[in-house]
Amino acid sequence: MGSQEVSSTVDWQGKHVTVAGLGVSGIPAARALHERGALVTVVNDGDDERARAQAAELEALGITVRLGDGATLPPSTELVVTAPGWQPDKPLFLAAAEAGVPVWGDVELAWRLRGTGGREPAPWLAVTGTNGKTTTVRMLASILEAAGLRTAAVGNIGVSLLDAVLGETEYDVLAVELSSYQLHWAPSLRAHSAAVLNLAPDHLDWHGSMAAYAADKGRVYEGNKVACVYNAADPATEDLVREADVEEGCRAIGFTLGAPGPSQLGVVDGILVDRAFVANRQKQAQELAEVTDVNPPAPHNIANALAAAALARAFGVAPAAVRDGLRAFRPDAHRIEHVADIDEVRYVDDSKATNTHATEASLAAYESIVWIAGGLAKGATFDELVTGAAKRLRGVVLIGADRALIREALTRHAPEVPVVDLDRTDTGAMSEAVARAAELARPGDTVLLAPACASMDMFTNYNKRGEAFADAVRARADESA
Template identity: 55%
Template sequence: MSPAEPPAVAALRGLDCDLSGLTALVAGLGLSGFSAADALLERGAAVTVVDDREPVDGSAAAERAHLLDVLGARLVLGGTATAPADLLRSAGGTAAHPDLLVASPGWRPDHPVLLAAAGTGAVVWGEVELAWRLQGGAEGPPWLTVTGTNGKTTTVELLGSVLRAAGLRARTAGNIGTPLVDAVRDPAGADVLAVELSSFQLHLVRTVSPHAATCLNLAPDHLDWHGGAQAYRDAKARVYERARVAAVYNAADPATEQMVRDADVVEGCRAVGFTTGAPRVGEVGAVEGLLVDRAFIEERDRAAAELGGLADLVALAGVAGPEDVPAHVVANALAAAALARSLGVPATAVRDGLRSANMPPHRAATVAVLDGVRFVDDSKATNPHAADAALAALDDVVWVAGGLAKGATYDDLVRRHAGRLRAAVLLGADRALVADALRRHAPEVPVVTVDPPDTGPVGALDDDRARALMDRVVAAAADLARPGSTVLLAPAAASMDQFSSYVARGEAFAAAVRRRAGSAG
């Protein structure tokens, strides 16, 4: 126990501890904030929940606020940044500040409430740290943790499928959808958790000690939130801290290998590389269409164990044959295999799990083929690195791009794929950044800019405006396409300027394509 922790906060290390003396402030009314507040209330804490925004009547946030009010939480919604010191004093009850502040992932480190809390000496955690404490740390089910600029969700889905193929009760949780606090409180229990962690979540991790961990890749992203590339890199590197059995890195990405070299891991933890080429000793990789292991077998200095083949990834990747499976899909599969093998999963389970896995929604999903033109929803490509992988898999592309750039630039992306682009259709707050890159590096590519359908404020569109916007986007893209072309929604930007999430953006695109298909029929 750290001597800086008040006794009530230290008690969070146990699942069944008495938290009746704890005062807690939960920052954020999203899914993770709601789960954190619910868990703390369940254990007898006095909880205040704050959010910068007033929830809209009838929204999911309003329903969460109502439930927390019924459960006994104090709610302060809207205007939290105006008097953070007063807010902290009121949340602390009779004390000058709360014992604990649990910050939701979207709350920036420089938010006035978080800065004020740090100044008071209150303990500040994220929901991930709270979940680890609630499950009793390493006494609970092992965590296999995954981060990276891109591929996190796919890798965690693959990992969950492999673990279940081995007969384990595996839960996928974290940034993938289910809050970790809910996963560790699930009465059904789990043998192992496959955990997706964003850089936001990792920023506030303090004591999590995963069984095995990986950072899949590193490219500039969320630089506005973290304040720079180094801070973003440092947040990602936290995934390896206190890893107990395996620190899995991308052999083609020196930044991830350096993270492993720098990490403070548990003694005996092994560095394991994954590569889409032939593996060296201590790596997993691919040889002549096979996925192989030279890391988790006794005779790894002279032999390799077969884990499956590229043919097992054809359905997942949605391609015609093994030779068409994109390299990033192979890399994700190998990272998932390495994490599973660190837990002792047999090679046959890796093969079976990869074969039965499905691609996550809004990741390279074909919506329809209309008049010889394929419409693909890759709304999950929320940064240039992800869009790079999507574009690299195609030729003759009408590219639908734009949104919130989050500090990203587009020159390298456009320069690399200019020869693939038939045209571009741009939307979103930072569409001019993409347009400027196209003007510099692909001046011959026609560009159409689609503005919101009215002059309302920038922000999440209501259903009618989202529908009208995407109908115009799809119509413009279809007019620019030719038989054999692919209209690709790979925005290379976040969605929150116009949509509530990348999911909402992808669904709006897919719905617009289906409407066009219906009218054409």
Template identity: 60%
Template sequence: MTASPDQPVTRRTAGLLDARGEWAGLRVVVAGLGTSGFAAADALAQRGARVLVLDARAGADEVEKARVLDVLDVRVRLGDDAATALAGRLPDVDGTAPDLVVTSPGWRPTSPLLVAATAAGVPVWGDVELAWRLQAPVGSPARAPWLAVTGTNGKTTTTRMLAAMLAAAGLRTAAVGNVGVPVLHAVVDPQPYDVLAVELSSYQLHWSASIAAQSAAVLNLAPDHLDWHGGMGAYAAAKGRIYEGVERACVYDVADPATQALVREADVVEGARAIGVTLGVPGVGMLGVVEDVLADRAFVDGRADSAAELGTLEDLLGASGGTGPAPHVVSDALAAAALARSHGVPPAAVRAALRGYRPDAHRIALVGEAGGVRWVDDSKATNPHAASASLTAYDPVVWVAGGLPKGADFDELVARHARRLRAVVLLGLDPSPLRGALARHAPEVPVLEVPATEDHPVGGAGGQQVGGQLEARQLGGRAVMDRAVALAGDAARPGDVVLLAPACASMDQFTDYGARGDAFAAAVRDRLARRG
């Protein structure tokens, strides 16, 4: 059984539509004490709600947050103390059944606590749904419109570009939601924002039913997080929620028909427009590329036969980590520009933002160059769709790939890019899924594997083997990447790019994708330093 995103409306929650609602005395269970859970508990307690927070973790970070919340009279149960409630029995709040459960984004719909809430008729909201309902009333100058972004890949880049464009136009804004500032903090800020650039994950959208953005974009749609959502249909439906109630513009990718289908299915405000983004010459109502110019034929007068220049491909060099504007970076920039233009941002502000934008760490970052070989870190490419976008930008490539596959299928990825591969270096505790795809679709490409373990002598002075005994130690972190960089460097030729675009999650051998990228960059620097 799973908890349903179509939440019941109870007598107690019916009037909780904005900050004027009767929040005082509301009994709330908050599931999870991460960044969003802490923000939810804080915001609710500040409005007089009675809050109980549950988290199976009891590390130093959770304990410190619990101390802070205790000052606000918020009860927190951690670790074993939270086990009973987390196992499925809906806990009381101050001796009474809760009126509401607020869940952190990563909690699955099958989590026993959330299933129990649904079975009991208790609404389950995500942190973003709560933020939407804690805003100032409609029509108030303190209520900032939302420009919302989702998609399988490119969300953070697009959202940060969008925030930069809004700021360049002189607006008080922030990148919030799944990136930057928690959206709850932004909507209750004493100094109101003019407009918010809101990144939303499929998890957050699953638990959101009331959000109605001024404009919204689904950048792309490819299989991801299917184990969480239960299938591609549910994943796509979650993404499509971002278009519901849109007032001005639904931005979609012309090259991805699935995103256009979500626009067609959405229930929007009368007058809202579908705005396409293309890497080709734009038609009427689209943004695209004419030669090297980013062109707007959607938000200009006389768009039937004219366009506004928003910048050039050269303006995106900084956004591409110094390696040239990869196609997915151009697409992200156009989507951000479409949202900004829908809000009235002038072309000059769009261009200024693109010229000044720099990507986050581990996103197509040039980390070294020597002997005609460039080394690029795209550790954030944690699924096949993201890796495909990265590979598209380079030819030929020594591809460093692998990790935790999350059940992904790599056949289409390898088949599409086989011709550009000089060699492949495989990481991960189980490289067999990628190895199999390479054998089927790129049998001529050399495949070099970093062993997941190595043998060490047991006991003995000075590391001498005792009694022929060996132990196998799992490799991880820097040891893995040192070997990967050595193999990749030996395979590369002048003119090649060694590209870390793993197409997999990192947690089998690294703390996260950031640690993986840091290890790659450090190993590259050491190799280049040794070779002068």
């Protein structure tokens, strides 16, 4: 069966489908395919208590589940549907390629199944990039809602695309966050319009190279109908637009923190303006919102807002809805979240900054910083990050397993900056880090948790790390009250 032969128009009855992986994408995929008459086998590497409980629920429906064996392709398989995190070089996929069996991700399955039940499928406005995806998609959904459209923020953001396209709610348009993993396994996705926010080295162990990572991100532009939105400050994103095969009439739309040229959105005198979706873009610009309407108005977050606005404008949304949607938007926790002001020092939680690219943007948002950093480096280097931020640093407090890598970069490129190196990786280290940062800070400074590293050496995830920081800050605030 060729990859183009399995679709929502084909009778799934009796089709042998292997679903790779239990979890947030695998279980909905298995259920949806089973409900359509497919003969579903779920394979999963793990065989723990949670996996056995999930398997029991699926087996009660008549779905076959094989635990502890995610490597072998079941006999008669005609299609593999995989969880996005499974690496392309797994034996299961190599066997599928050798047998001529197509491999889809959950996004591809959702794309193929949208519009079933006789209703018109909702267009997708898609967002990818190394950093800022979730914020931009949620901003976009807020703008679309302000325009009176039925919408949802879905995809890699945590809301299943399958649930969105197969559920009872009929949407006018979907705001879709897509990871590089998901795009790798989505060969036929064709969005109404899409944006690549930025590109920086990430997940290279999965993709194998920066070129392969960028190519998978660039898939989001394939077949776009109205607009391919790129970051004018990141030429690699514009290169992906040039390489994409789009529908006739689809336009390249840039966003910039400076004054926009024709076919761009940008900023002029504190105003977000549109020179792309106006009658005479050579001479005219449309005011959309004020920089102060963006929460928080940090430079990288303004860029997120411009990308969201560009996608909304590509869908025909009025300027007033852009303004109202941005005003209504509230960022998720641990994304440049203001926690408290204590003794004229601002404390900000950006625990979500788990790589150097995100941390660079976070550090650029403030003038004078006591920086709390460290954790698991995931192979990252910090020289460029420290060089760019050195003039803004009042001091640095280092925590976590790989803090020495950051300390060495500081020694090379910012030797005059005071550094407190906490030789601790227990969760209680955060309270000491906040205390030592407070000692370094002066009125007008910002104590910024932007670790540039993953959290798993000390915390379950970046959320728990951010909560530990916020709890420590609030305890200090209570003491000083």
